[in-house]
Amino acid sequence: MRVTQSMLTGNMLRNLSQSYERMGKYQDQLATGKRINRPSDDPVVAMKGMEYRTNLTEVEQFKRNLSEVYNWMDNSDAALDEAGQALHRIRELTVQASNGTYEDGQRSAIAKEISQIRDHLIDIANTKVAGKYIFNGNNTTEAPVTGDGAIAATANDNPVEIEVSKGIKVRTNITPGNVFSQGLFTDLKDLVEKLENGASEDEISAYLSNLDTHMDNNTAERAELGARYNRVEMISDRVAEQEVIASRILSDNEDADMERVITDLKTQESIHRAALAAGARIIQPTLMDFLR
Secondary structure (H helix, E strand, O other), X not given: OOOOHHHHHHHHHHHHHHHHHHHHHHHHHHHHOEOOOXXXXXXXXXXXXXXXXXXXXXXXXXXXXXXXXXXXXXXXXHHHHHHHHHHHHHHXXXXXXXXXXXXXHHHHHHHHHHHHHHHHHHHHHOOEEOOEEOOXXXXXXXXXXXXXXXXXXXXXXXXXXXXXXXXXXXXXXXXXXXXOOHXXXXXXXXXXXXXXXXXXXXXXXXXXXXXXXXXXXXXXXXXHHHHHHHHHHHHHHHHHHHHHHHHHHHHHHHEOOHHXXXXXXXXXXXXXXXXXXXXHHHOOOOHHXXXX
């Protein structure tokens, strides 16, 4: 086979072009920190990367969902605690009012305080977090209790569930009817009227058992919420571990080994210089240069 000058020159230029391409690849890896920058670089790595990235995105979404769950539960627990303190204060006042030594003026003052606490309980029942009423079941756009203490027609005890892990949903709200019931606000209204109208000690004392029931309901609902909160904390720890694992797997699949890339780039630079030197020898003066 006859080898011509043009063939040697063509081979040299093709080899130099490939050398530039390899150096460009290594420089891209150094600049981006990734082994591949387009699917054609390595289709297998690209396909796995899509799967791993989807998994990581799901875990990150679960973390955001858990933040929303904590927001609901923390605010619910704080509201129940405040409601429990309010009921405890009402019971103390009721015990005082049932004492035969209290005069009508003192009972009237107690009635006014209980009335104010009742209004405060209505405010607690209408607690709003991030624009949502958290004590109205899944109807989060409307207040569950009216200003006069009547349960709204739109009120419900339906659960609000949020997915916190693959296929796992957790109820974030309480059952409001167990705590902020119509019976609670009716009992308090009747108690205030009894105090204002000079009811007997026995009539006042009769409300103590009802108040104890309302306090027990509040405590039981708060305990149930606490049990779910503990479960959410365990799920949160698990999701955090899943995020670390998913991030590591994605990194192992896509991230470049920077030390190796630098070494490969240096090696390729040396090869490229040698190719340029060889090319300079290939392009020697021809007969045409002497015939000018």
